[in-house]
Amino acid sequence: MTLHDLALAAARFSALIAGFVILAGFAQNSFHIWQLLVASRALRRQRGLPETSLVWRRYAEAAPPIALLVPAYNEELTIGESLRSLLALQYPSFEVVVVNDGSGDGTLQALIDTFELEPVQRSYEAIAPCAAIRGLYGSRRQPRLLVIDKENGGKADALNAAINLARAxxxxxxxxxxxxxxxxxxRAVRPFVEDPERVVAVGGTVRVANGCDIRFGRVSRVGVPRNFLALLQTIEYLRAFLMARLAWSEMGSLMIISGAFGLFRREAVRAVGGYTLGTVGEDMELVVKIHRHYRRERMPYRVVFVPEPVCWTEAPETLQILGRQRARWHRGALETFSKHFGMLFNPRYGRVGSVGFGYILLVDVLGPFVELAGYVLIPAFWLLGILNTEFLWAFLAVSFGFGVVISVGALALEETELRRFPDVKSLAVLMAAAVVENFGYRQINNVWRLWGAWQFLRKQESWGVMTRRGFSRAAA
Structure with a gap:
């Protein structure tokens, strides 16, 4: 083979790689555009959501009792204010089951001091596996509160303990x-009331609390984070919940309900054996198990996303902590995919196996490596003169142009349909963030995803340390 032939073969190989990267990116971003359109249509259908008083009159009488399950590990800073917020919720019948999962700080003592807890007894059935329970605590001042103190077992283990003790x-x-x-x-219980025979799980919107004013466990003013990383995450959360999950729900292929706020029929959780231990993606894995169970049993069911209700969470404000979180999230997605690989493109599982798992394959399994190839190889091939400028511009258009359109579109959806942000200045800052996040932040997110893939291959199971500032300073 001559030098000319080698150069020709290298050029063809490079063009093949570049074409695959551009095509994969185009397919992924086109799907996101379609999600944006589906979510927009769904939100327009729900326009004019009733006020709280009307929601109360319409659903309170038929609303089933709910048990709020709150796993707590080293949450001394935020646990008091979080529970005050939960105990003051507007709902006719609920209990709050807090699980101190072997915390190494003063979480349990903070609970005892804040709510004047005393040891109590409660009989229960162990329907899901969990580590040994050391004690149960109740409060005369707050009869809706139950605190479980147990040995450390991780978040899935703590949730299983709460499910065992819950009565709702x-x-x-x-x-x-x-x-x-x-x-x-x-608002979240509405699908259970309207379709009690089929709805088995409901997810709600999670939003970034950084930049908001928090008073007595409530968001008294919605604001924009001053921290740059938290600001970029605000856009991410809008895109993930208001656009993607609403669209997946409309397609009947919602594969994840956030662990920060998700409602499940207890019998459905019982049927699949509770949360799977030894995984960091317990929220996604539970939803996939529910899909799998009901599809295999040929039972009618629905997994639904509701854009309004809202749960507020504190977003990481340093690269180190955010990187740990994103690597863990990606590792959890890969764990779930590998555990349930047999569902992929399996006609038995309908859209869940084809569209839902197909998307996970494209975005979570192949996505990080395809993006890496794009960011490294295509510019390198262009610099070496192997690829022409048209290929380079096509790659840049797919990588950055689509990303900006999708992010800005999600923000526009928020403003036209929900209007949570209070002023034009906030919207201008968010608009700038929607553009800027595509130039650097998205690329470092891909590095974290690759880190998560490496952790998955090494079978790493730890969560990593997640340091929090607490809601008392959420507006900073």
């Missing part, structure tokens, strides 16, 4: 650092 037919998984809006449960 609907359970709501929560993060201890999250705040619910007063009418969040009433």
């Amino acid at each position: 037919p609907i359970v709501c998984s929560m993060d201890a650092d999250s705040l619910l809006e007063p009418d969040a449960l009433l």
Whole structure:
């Protein structure tokens, strides 16, 4: 083979790689555009959502009891304010089950001091596996509160303990650092009331609390984060919940309900054996198990996303902590995909196996490596003169042009349909963030995803340290 032939073969190979990268990026971003359109149509259908008083009159009488499950590990800073918020929710019948999962700080003592807890007894059935329970605590001042003190076992283990002790037919998984809006449960329970035979799980919107004013466990003013990383995450959360999950729900292929705020029929959770231990993606894995169970049993069911109710959470404000979180999220997605690989493109599982798992394959399994190839190889091939300028511009248009359109579109959807942000200045800052996040932030996110893939291959199971500032300073 001559030098000319080698150069020709290298050029063809480079063009093949570049074409695959551009095509994969185009397919992924085109799907996101389609999600944006589907979500926009769904929100228009729900325009004019009723006020809280009307929601109360319409759903309170038929609303089933709910148990809020709150796993807490080293949450001393936020646990008091979070629980005050939960105990003041506008809902006719609920209990709050807090699980101190072997915390190494003063979480349990903070609970005892704040709510004047005393040891109590409660019989229960172990329907899901969990580590040994050391004690149960109740409060005379807050009869709706039950605190479980147990040995450390991880978040899935703690949620299983709460499910075992809960008595309500609907359970709501929560993060201890999250705040619910007063009418969040009433709005979230609506699908269970309207379709009690089929709805088995409901997810709500999670938003970034950084930059908001927090008073007495409530978001008193919605604001824009001053921290740059938290600001970029605000756009991400809008895109992930208001656009993507609403669209997946409309397609009947919602594969994840956030662990920060999700409602499940307790019998459905019981049927699949509770949360799977030894995984960091317990929220996604539970939803996939529910899909799998009901599809295999040929039972009618629905997994639904509701854009309004809202749960507020504290977003990481340093690259180190955010990187740990994103690597863990990606590792969890890969764990779930590998555990349930047999569902992929399996006709038995309908849209869940084809569209839902197909998307996970494209975005979570192949996506990080395709993006890496694009960012590294295509510019390198262009600099070496192997690829022409048209290929380079096509890659840049797919990588950055689509990203900006999707991010700005999600923000426009928020403003036209929900209008949560209070002023033009906030919207201008968010608009700038929607553009800027595509130039650097998205690329470092891909590095974190690759890190998560490496952790998955090494079978790493730890969560990593997640340091929080607490809601008392959320507006900073």
